[in-house]
Amino acid sequence: KKQFVVIGLGRFGGSVIKTLQELGHDVMGIDQNERLVQEYAPSIPHVYVVDSTDVHALRQIGVQNFDHAIVAIGDDLQASILTTLIVKDIGVPFVTAKATTDYHRRVLERIGADRIIMPERDTGVRVAHQLTRSNVIDYLELSQDFMLVEVLVPSHMQGKTLKALNVRAKYGCNIVAIRKRDGTLNVSPLAEDKGEMGDLFVVIGNKSSIVRFEKDV
Amino acid sequence: KKQFVVIGLGRFGGSVIKTLQELGHDVMGIDQNERLVQEYAPSIPHVYVVDSTDVHALRQIGVQNFDHAIVAIGDDLQASILTTLIVKDIGVPFVTAKATTDYHRRVLERIGADRIIMPERDTGVRVAHQLTRSNVIDYLELSQDFMLVEVLVPSHMQGKTLKALNVRAKYGCNIVAIRKRDGTLNVSPLAEDKGEMGDLFVVIGNKSSIVRFEKDV
Ligand SMILES: Nc1ncnc2c1ncn2[C@@H]1O[C@H](COP(=O)(O)OP(=O)(O)OP(=O)(O)O)[C@@H](O)[C@H]1O
Numbered sequence: 088k089k090q091f092v093v094i095g096l097g098r099f100g101g102s103v104i105k106t107l108q109e110l111g112h113d114v115m116g117i118d119q120n121e122r123l124v125q126e127y128a129p130s131i132p133h134v135y136v137v138d139s140t141d142v143h144a145l146r147q148i149g150v151q152n153f154d155h156a157i158v159a160i161g162d163d164l165q166a167s168i169l170t171t172l173i174v175k176d177i178g179v180p181f182v183t184a185k186a187t188t189d190y191h192r193r194v195l196e197r198i199g200a201d202r203i204i205m206p207e208r209d210t211g212v213r214v215a216h217q218l219t220r221s222n223v224i225d226y227l228e229l230s231q232d233f234m235l236v237e238v239l240v241p242s243h244m245q246g247k248t249l250k251a252l253n254v255r256a257k258y259g260c261n262i263v264a265i266r267k268r269d270g271t272l273n274v275s276p277l278a279e280d281k282g283e284m285g286d287l288f289v290v291i292g293n294k295s296s297i298v299r300f301e302k303d304v
Numbered sequence: 305k306k307q308f309v310v311i312g313l314g315r316f317g318g319s320v321i322k323t324l325q326e327l328g329h330d331v332m333g334i335d336q337n338e339r340l341v342q343e344y345a346p347s348i349p350h351v352y353v354v355d356s357t358d359v360h361a362l363r364q365i366g367v368q369n370f371d372h373a374i375v376a377i378g379d380d381l382q383a384s385i386l387t388t389l390i391v392k393d394i395g396v397p398f399v400t401a402k403a404t405t406d407y408h409r410r411v412l413e414r415i416g417a418d419r420i421i422m423p424e425r426d427t428g429v430r431v432a433h434q435l436t437r438s439n440v441i442d443y444l445e446l447s448q449d450f451m452l453v454e455v456l457v458p459s460h461m462q463g464k465t466l467k468a469l470n471v472r473a474k475y476g477c478n479i480v481a482i483r484k485r486d487g488t489l490n491v492s493p494l495a496e497d498k499g500e501m502g503d504l505f506v507v508i509g510n511k512s513s514i515v516r517f518e519k520d521v
């Protein structure tokens with residue numbers, strides 16, 4: 088099992104540490120805010136009040152022995168950048184850091200953060216896409232150019248077989264699942280399967296093929 | 305085209321309004337912070353400095369005429385709740401609101417928010433899952449119990465046909481795409497296709513089937 092240290096127990100950091108704990112991993116939490124640390128103390132055994140820009144304090148609680156650090160500091164850019172630098176310096180092999188602006192992200196990349204997350208921005212993009220096409224229930228950007236869209240089956244596609252819809256040839260993306268109105272999920276639909284009113288198609292493909300498909304629903 | 309009003313131009317609200325604008329929709333932005341409004345003014349024609357808890361001010365700029373409002377206020381719970389209440393009262397048909405805690409979410413639900421988003425928490429859950437299994441590149445909770453996982457093809461599955469792997473029968477989920485090491489994407493893999501070292505399988509299914517699959521990779 089890997090060991091994780093989460094620095095900054097705000098909304099994002101708090102969610103990461105809680106989920107890692109639920110998945111059965113060894114975790115340690117750090118925050119400079121005493122009230123927050125006390126809130127987590129009942130459920131997370133190793134939680135400390137520490138200023139993460141103080142390298143001696145980090146070494147004292149053994150941060151250098153962890154496999155992976157998550158730096159979840161947002162508002163205070165300097166603390167985020169300095170903490171990421173220190174954690175890489177003292178030898179933590181993998182660091183995930185949260186960024187709040189493009190400038191912040193570029194600095195974190197330069198100083199060696201292995202992965203950068205922008206929770207608010209990414210969710211904003213996803214929500215905006217869901218809002219604009221009323222049929223689109225969910226819109227997800229996967230790695231590089233790869234997308235997934237869940238759409239309500241539009242009236243002109245209802246009652247037709249997947250074979251007849253021929254989505255792959257027409258758009259370049261593919262219907263990979265049908266969620267029926269009653270909630271059941273067909274994760275490997277056959278050519279003769281159909282989508283009816285109230286059903287959802289789950290479609291994947293590259294960005295341009297998904298945009299072409301979205302226009303027609 | 306639908307018209308959207310975004311109240312609160314923080315990281316999340318700012319990302320929503322920028323993306324809606326890029327997708328060609330009519331948007332209006334509101335924030336009590338003058339500096340922020342000035343930052344958006346060059347790219348978003350209708351941006352106003354308004355306290356969104358002031359119903360007269362909202363009516364004066366015509367918020368009641370919009371199809372959809374996004375209330376993206378996080379830290380100030382009272383402003384978020386009051387604004388959501390007012391916006392529903394003056395007749396906006398659909399309201400999406402951001403919540404920062406479970407308590408906040410429950411109040412928003414009770415007062416009529418149509419959709420509630422928790423950007424930091426949702427991203428935290430997703431990141432924690434990606435961290436715990438080194439093969440898992442991305443982990444997404446879709447609507448209801450439906451999940452998607454992108455995993456690196458583990459050594460014991462490399463070079464075998466999808467037919468031989470028989471993922472559907474063994475786990476109940478389904479390999480719906482193979483991303484090759486060179487970046488090309490096969491969105492409707494055939495039974496004879498194989499995953500090699502460095503390729504990714506994209507797998508969908510319900511939560512329990514995905515957890516079973518994740519254990520084996
Ligand atoms: N130098 C530091 N040492 C330890 N903890 C810190 C330090 N600086 C900030 N923090 C903590 O990091 C946490 C998150 O930081 P902040 O509130 O700046 O980010 P945020 O992006 O608004 O968080 P979120 O959106 O996830 O709630 C806070 O609880 C804060 O106390």
Ligand SMILES: Nc1ncnc2c1ncn2[C@@H]1O[C@H](COP(=O)(O)OP(=O)(O)OP(=O)(O)O)[C@@H](O)[C@H]1O
Nearest residue numbers: 312314315316335336337355356377378379380383
């Ligand atoms: N009553 C109000 N009227 C108008 N704007 C408001 C009001 N209250 C807060 N805002 C604005 O909403 C924006 C976002 O609010 P806040 O910073 O509290 O949330 P947040 O969750 O930290 O944002 P994010 O994480 O998206 O950056 C801020 O720019 C703030 O000025």
